[in-house]
Amino acid sequence: DAGITQSPRHKVTETGTPVTLRCHQTENHRYMYWYRQDPGHGLRLIHYSYGVKDTDKGEVSDGYSVSRSKTEDFLLTLESATSSQTSVYFCAISSATPWTGGTDNEQFFGPGTRLTVL
Amino acid sequence: EDQVTQSPEALRLQEGESSSLNCSYTVSGLRGLFWYRQDPGKGPEFLFTLYSAGEEKEKERLKATLTKKESFLHITAPKPEDSATYLCAVQAPVYSGGGADGLTFGKGTHLIIQP
Known part of the structure; x- marks a missing residue:
């Protein structure tokens, strides 16, 4: 298994409270991603990072922010959680670099993290 | 906009009954097509990457193929432990913007193999 851990694994919170999810990797990979998975929608990209302090928005970035101060950690923050953000959140990593021919793009x-916003 | 459609949504097979799952996609300049397996309560597990039409890859009872418009995941003589949701995803060229390095997923095929 790729060395990826997420914390917490489960969280229940109330509408309007801030929430931070953590993704930690031991692979020293450049790229890290946050996805959410909801019934009927499949996995959707929220934000991704292509290096320390380098991040960009994905398909469903509204209401989320991210930070990456170290290669191994990628944080996802919900500044003021809403019920529509109840979901399962997955972190992924990739060993791809901007200089490869695109043959190592696998994401692991x-x-x-199962998040419930009441 | 990149789109990925998987069919069927659900499939129930008897043990040993071979079949295929379909993934059709629309993306300009495909960088890669990916197949994942996901068990309940777990993260997706990487299976295959296909990069160009005509490419095929195999792993145990699974074989993935790619054309210019779709990919198939063939399951030969499946066993109950092959029961899972199978996800297909595509990656767009890095210049398309809007999270181009991320993957666009289909909704998955829920496969059940009965003993």
């Missing part, structure tokens, strides 16, 4: 996923 963590175990997920």
Whole structure:
């Protein structure tokens, strides 16, 4: 298994409270990603990072922010949680670099965090 | 907009009954097509990457193929432990913007293999 851990694994919170999810990797990979998975939608990209302090938005970034101060950690923050953010959140990593021919783009996923916003 | 459609949504087979799962996609300049397996309560597990039409990859009872418009995951003589949700995803060229390095997933095929 790729060395990816997510914390917490489960969290229940109330609407309007801030929430931070953590993704930690031991692979020293450049790229890290946050996805959410909801019934009927499949996995959707929230934000991704292509290096320390380098991040960009994905398909469903509204209401989320991210930070990456170290190669191994990628944080996802919900500044003011809403019920629509109830979901399962997955972190992924990739060994891809901007200089490869695109043959190492596989993404490996963590175990997920189940977040419930009441 | 990149789109990925998987069919069927669900499939129930008897042990040993071979079948295929379909993934059709629309993306400009495919960088890669990925197959994952996901068990309940767990993260997706990487299976295959396909990069160009005509490419095939195999792993145990699974074989993935790719054309210019779709990919198939063939399951030969499946066993109950092959029961899972199978996810297909595509990656767009890095220049398309909007999280181009991320993957666009289909909704998955829920496969049940009965003993």
